[in-house]
Amino acid sequence: MELRNLITFIHVAELGSFTKAAEQLGYSQSTVSFQIKQLEDELNCLLFDRINHTITLTERGHKLISYAHQIRALIDDYKEGLGGEQDLKGHIHIVSPDSVCEEMINSNYIDFHQKYPYISIQFSTGDSTVMLDMLDHNEADVIITLDQHLYNKDYVIAKEELLPMHFVASADSRFAGKKNLSIEDIVNEPFVLTEYGQGYRRVFDKELAKKSLEIVPVLEIGRTDIITSMVAGSNMISYLPDFVTKPLIESGQLCYLDVKDLNIEIWKQLIYHKNKWISKSLKAFIDYVKEKEFSS
Amino acid sequence: MELRNLITFIHVAELGSFTKAAEQLGYSQSTVSFQIKQLEDELNCLLFDRINHTITLTERGHKLISYAHQIRALIDDYKEGLGGEQDLKGHIHIVSPDSVCEEMINSNYIDFHQKYPYISIQFSTGDSTVMLDMLDHNEADVIITLDQHLYNKDYVIAKEELLPMHFVASADSRFAGKKNLSIEDIVNEPFVLTEYGQGYRRVFDKELAKKSLEIVPVLEIGRTDIITSMVAGSNMISYLPDFVTKPLIESGQLCYLDVKDLNIEIWKQLIYHKNKWISKSLKAFIDYVKEKEFSS
DNA sequence: TCCTACCATCGAAAAATTCGATAGCAAACA
DNA sequence: TGTTTGCTATCGAATTTTTCGATGGTAGGA
Numbered sequence: 001m002e003l004r005n006l007i008t009f010i011h012v013a014e015l016g017s018f019t020k021a022a023e024q025l026g027y028s029q030s031t032v033s034f035q036i037k038q039l040e041d042e043l044n045c046l047l048f049d050r051i052n053h054t055i056t057l058t059e060r061g062h063k064l065i066s067y068a069h070q071i072r073a074l075i076d077d078y079k080e081g082l083g084g085e086q087d088l089k090g091h092i093h094i095v096s097p098d099s100v101c102e103e104m105i106n107s108n109y110i111d112f113h114q115k116y117p118y119i120s121i122q123f124s125t126g127d128s129t130v131m132l133d134m135l136d137h138n139e140a141d142v143i144i145t146l147d148q149h150l151y152n153k154d155y156v157i158a159k160e161e162l163l164p165m166h167f168v169a170s171a172d173s174r175f176a177g178k179k180n181l182s183i184e185d186i187v188n189e190p191f192v193l194t195e196y197g198q199g200y201r202r203v204f205d206k207e208l209a210k211k212s213l214e215i216v217p218v219l220e221i222g223r224t225d226i227i228t229s230m231v232a233g234s235n236m237i238s239y240l241p242d243f244v245t246k247p248l249i250e251s252g253q254l255c256y257l258d259v260k261d262l263n264i265e266i267w268k269q270l271i272y273h274k275n276k277w278i279s280k281s282l283k284a285f286i287d288y289v290k291e292k293e294f295s296s
Numbered sequence: 297m298e299l300r301n302l303i304t305f306i307h308v309a310e311l312g313s314f315t316k317a318a319e320q321l322g323y324s325q326s327t328v329s330f331q332i333k334q335l336e337d338e339l340n341c342l343l344f345d346r347i348n349h350t351i352t353l354t355e356r357g358h359k360l361i362s363y364a365h366q367i368r369a370l371i372d373d374y375k376e377g378l379g380g381e382q383d384l385k386g387h388i389h390i391v392s393p394d395s396v397c398e399e400m401i402n403s404n405y406i407d408f409h410q411k412y413p414y415i416s417i418q419f420s421t422g423d424s425t426v427m428l429d430m431l432d433h434n435e436a437d438v439i440i441t442l443d444q445h446l447y448n449k450d451y452v453i454a455k456e457e458l459l460p461m462h463f464v465a466s467a468d469s470r471f472a473g474k475k476n477l478s479i480e481d482i483v484n485e486p487f488v489l490t491e492y493g494q495g496y497r498r499v500f501d502k503e504l505a506k507k508s509l510e511i512v513p514v515l516e517i518g519r520t521d522i523i524t525s526m527v528a529g530s531n532m533i534s535y536l537p538d539f540v541t542k543p544l545i546e547s548g549q550l551c552y553l554d555v556k557d558l559n560i561e562i563w564k565q566l567i568y569h570k571n572k573w574i575s576k577s578l579k580a581f582i583d584y585v586k587e588k589e590f591s592s
Numbered sequence: 593t594c595c596t597a598c599c600a601t602c603g604a605a606a607a608a609t610t611c612g613a614t615a616g617c618a619a620a621c622a
Numbered sequence: 623t624g625t626t627t628g629c630t631a632t633c634g635a636a637t638t639t640t641t642c643g644a645t646g647g648t649a650g651g652a
Contacts, residue, residue, distance in 0.1 A: 001371060002298050004640095018599060028642050033600060035640090043378065046573035051434040052649055053598040058573040059386045060378065067374045071367050075297060078363045082339065082356065090355045136618090138347040277342035277354040300609095314630060324611050329631060331609090348618060349629040432649090 001042055003075070006068045008035045009047065013057055013065050039064075089118040090281035095134055096144035097198060098125045099224040099244050100268075100293070108292045112285070119281045125222070127197030135273045141282055142272045144293070146241060147199025149267045153274070159290045160269040164242035165200065167257035168249070170232050176255045183213065183262045190236045191217040192227050200266045204239055207264050228254065241266065268294065297338055299371070302364045304331045305343065309353055309361050335360075385414040386577035391430055392440035393494060394421045395520040395540050396564075396589070404588045408581070415577045421518070423493030431569045437578055438568045440589070442537060443495025445563045449570070455586045456565040460538035461496065463553035464545070466528050472551045479509065479558045486532045487513040488523050496562040500535055503560050524550065537562065564590065 011021040012032060022029040040047050047061035057065065096104070101123050109121070126134065128147045134140035135155065146163060167186065169175055175186065187208075193215070194201045208214060218236065221227060224244045231238045232253040248254040270289060272278070278286070307317040308328060318325040336343050343357035353361065392400070397419050405417070422430065424443045430436035431451065442459060463482065465471050471482065483504075489511070490497045504510060514532065517523060520540045527534045528549040544550040566585060568574070574582070 002300065004298065017597095019597075029599075030601080030643075031641050037600090038640095043375070045378065049434050049569075049571060049573050050599065051569055051571050052432055053647095054434065054649090055599080056434045059575040059577065060573075063377065064374060067370050071370050074363050074367050074370075078360060079339070081359065082341065136348055138345050138350065138352045273345075273347055275345060275347050277345050277356070279355040281355065313628095315628080325630075326612075326632075327610050333631090334609095346630065349616095350618095351630080 001039065003071070005035045005039045006071060008032055009039055009064065010068050010072065012036060012048070012055070013061065016055060018055065090279055091120045091122065092282055092285050093122045093124065093139070093141045094143070094285070094289075095124045095126045095131045095140040097127065097146050097194075098222045099241070100144050100146065101125050102225065103243065104289075104293060108288070111292075112288050115288075116281070116284055119285065121285070127195070128199040128202075129197060135271065138273065138276070141276065142270060142286060142289075144289070145199055145269045145271060146266055147269070148203045149265065150269055150271065155271050156274050156276075158270040158272060158286050159294050160267050161294050163200075163266045163268045165239060165264055165266050166242060166245060167237055167239050167259050168228070168231055168245045168254045169237045169257055170234065171252055171255045173235060173237075173255065173257075175237075175257050179258050181257055181259045183208070183211065183259055186237055186257065186259065187213050187215055190234075191215050192219040192221070192230055192236045192238050193217040194224065194227070194240075195220045195222050198222065200239075200241065200264075203264055203266060207262060241268075270294070297335065299367070301331045301335045302367060304328055305335055306361065306364050306368065308332060308344070308351070309357065312351065314351065384412055384577055384580060386575055387416045387418065388578055388581050389418045389420065389435070389437045390439070390581070390585075391420045391422045391427045391436040393423065393442050393490075394518045395537070396440050396442065397421050398521065399539065400585070400589060404584070407588075408584050411584075412577070412580055415581065417581070423491065424495035424498075425493060431567065431572075434569065434572070437572065438566060438582060438585075440585070441495055441565045441567060442562055443565070444499045445561065446565055446567070451567050452570050452572075454566040454568060454582050455590050456563050457590050459496075459562045459564045461535060461560055461562050462538060462541060463533055463535050463555050464524070464527055464541045464550045465533045465553055466530065467548055467551045469531060469533075469551065469553075471533075471553050475554050477553055477555045479504070479507065479555055482533055482553065482555065483509050483511055486530075487511050488515040488517070488526055488532045488534050489513040490520065490523070490536075491516045491518050494518065496535075496537065496560075499560055499562060503558060537564075566590070 008021060008025060008027070011024055012018055015021050015024065018032045018036070019029050022032040025032070027035075036047060043060070043064075045060045046058050047064060048055040049058055105123065112121075124140070126143075128145050128150075131140060131143040131145060135143060142158070149160070151157070175181060193204070196202060196205070205215070219230070224240060227238050227240065228245055228248050230236060232248055237257065245254055249256065270286065270293070272286070276282075304317060304321060304323070307320055308314055311317050311320065314328045314332070315325050318328040321328070323331075332343060339356070339360075341356045342354050343360060344351040345354055401419065408415075408417075420436070422439075424441050424446075427436060427439040427441060431439060438454070445456070447453070471477060489500070492498060492501070501511070515526070520536060523534050523536065524541055524544050526532060528544055533553065541550055545552065566582065566589070568582070572578075
């Protein structure tokens with residue numbers, strides 16, 4: 001049974017005429033005859049009595065009408081739903097480094113939820129490798145990386161920005177206020193860094209390696225809030241994105257170290273897979289993140 | 297949107313694979329690809345994400361699944377309903393002369409209703425001309441005629457029988473018991489007959505005309521129960537089918553007149569239009585009438 | 593009686609579906 | 623590391639289905 005035939009059937013039944021239905025549908029009359037016959041053959045019963053060139057629904061025809069209407073209604077319903085607001089239901093999985101995740105939840109998520117109450121969001125954290133893998137397996141809808149500048153024809157970069165990075169120490173560190181520090185000056189200090197998997201950590205190590213240097217941190221931990229509070233209360237040094245350290249800088253607990261000779265570019269990138277179907281919900285979310293999470 | 301594609305879509309979604317769906321449905325894999333693409337093109341959205349040769353339902357795909365299931369369920373439901381008992385719902389319009397109608401209602405209808413409680417029946421009365429016209433306009437499902445033997449390639453005679461006819465008078469009529477009456481003996485007596493439209497009345501008049509005779513009834517009335525009771529209580533004569541007069545003959549209120557020289561054949565025929573779709577209900581009814589209303 | 597309106601049917605034309613073959617790609621395997 | 627396997631996309635050809643126009647028969651109205 002094909003929908004085309006059911007639609008024709010509805011028209012014929014409503015107009016009580018094959019000919020009129022054909023006109024209305026833009027078919028030839030013989031086509032309508034054929035389509036109805038097709039239905040009748042498949043259902044193995046007559047849908048219309050044809051007596052003296054007048055057609056009347058049979059009992060089964062009558063019953064089919066009601067089913068056909070329901071079917072058509074379902075399809076219309078679905079198609080209408082496609083454009084409508086209720087398309088803003090759904091589930092979105094976003095994966096980002098812990099720091100970004102935390103910031104998002106703290107600053108923006110409530111707003112978003114109020115604006116789109118029917119979109120459910122799953123936040124996960126992961127390092128760049130895992131995140132890209134998740135994109136490849138369609139396990140994440142979008143990811144946010146803090147890493148070197150990524151580019152790959154399989155991915156769409158929805159938005160990106162260069163991320164200021166700083167060495168930070170507690171405000172009363174012996175390096176506080178010193179100008180023109182070199183990386184060599186601090187390379188043997190106790191460091192607390194994010195785990196190696198984290199994008200910017202890897203870039204950091206690699207850049208040091210270029211200078212034949214290596215930093216072995218005394219502590220590695222993903223949670224940047226813990227790192228900053230540790231740095232603030234000890235003589236340890238860390239290397240972190242500005243948005244992480246800013247609050248404690250402003251409150252005077254941390255200070256930047258003026259190290260100029262390490263040239264690292266860390267990008268914050270909002271990425272999804274090029275083959276990903278962007279639902280309305282997802283689009284809303286991406287737009288939201290683009291606007292709120294990225295400064296530019 | 298065609299149903300074929302929706303069905304394929306359901307299979308693909310359930311199996312999570314174009315290839316497996318193709319096997320299950322007996323299509324080639326390319327056909328399945330094509331069908332899904334067709335759906336997607338029509339709906340102007342992706343139903344599946346295809347990332348690294350693995351497919352996952354998109355949000356819209358997910359929603360479509362639920363609609364598709366509903367649609368399939370409706371169709372299955374209709375098709376199942378076709379064979380089942382619930383097909384024994386319906387409405388039947390039977391038209392017959394008043395006498396037959398009355399007999400049916402009195403003797404058989406209750407039985408039928410108990411056997412098929414969901415079939416609603418409309419009894420109408422009409423004379424032969426009207427009844428045949430109703431068949432031609434699909435206004436009656438079946439008719440029962442009391443008339444000369446009817447035959448026409450457009451009609452199906454479901455059953456027929458020759459109907460004994462008698463002249464009747466009250467038991468104390470001066471003709472009672474007389475043997476070998478001639479039609480001429482009674483032609484000028486007061487007659488009460490059914491209306492002219494009634495089949496056997498017309499046959500009767502025509503047969504008389506062949507003998508250059510005419511009977512002008514003092515009363516014409518369709519209701520045969522009234523005719524018989526009038527005849528029983530007066531000196532009037534009538535000409536009626538045996539099944540109408542039998543009860544009063546048996547109770548001794550009426551008697552047959554022994555008129556032999558009027559050769560009339562009246563048939564009781566159960567007729568429907570050859571193009572009429574015979575629903576299960578209608579078949580049940582026809583079978584019932586064949587068995588109960590016809591002696592043979 | 594002619595004319596119009598209606599549906600069924602037929603063969604031809606057009607459109608669609610389907611298939612098989614092929615390619616590209618990733619994952620599993622050796 | 624290279625090979626095999628399993629998956630989907632795509633292409634052109636073959637096939638099937640759909641559609642059309644023409645024709646025929648019939649009923650009803652003018």
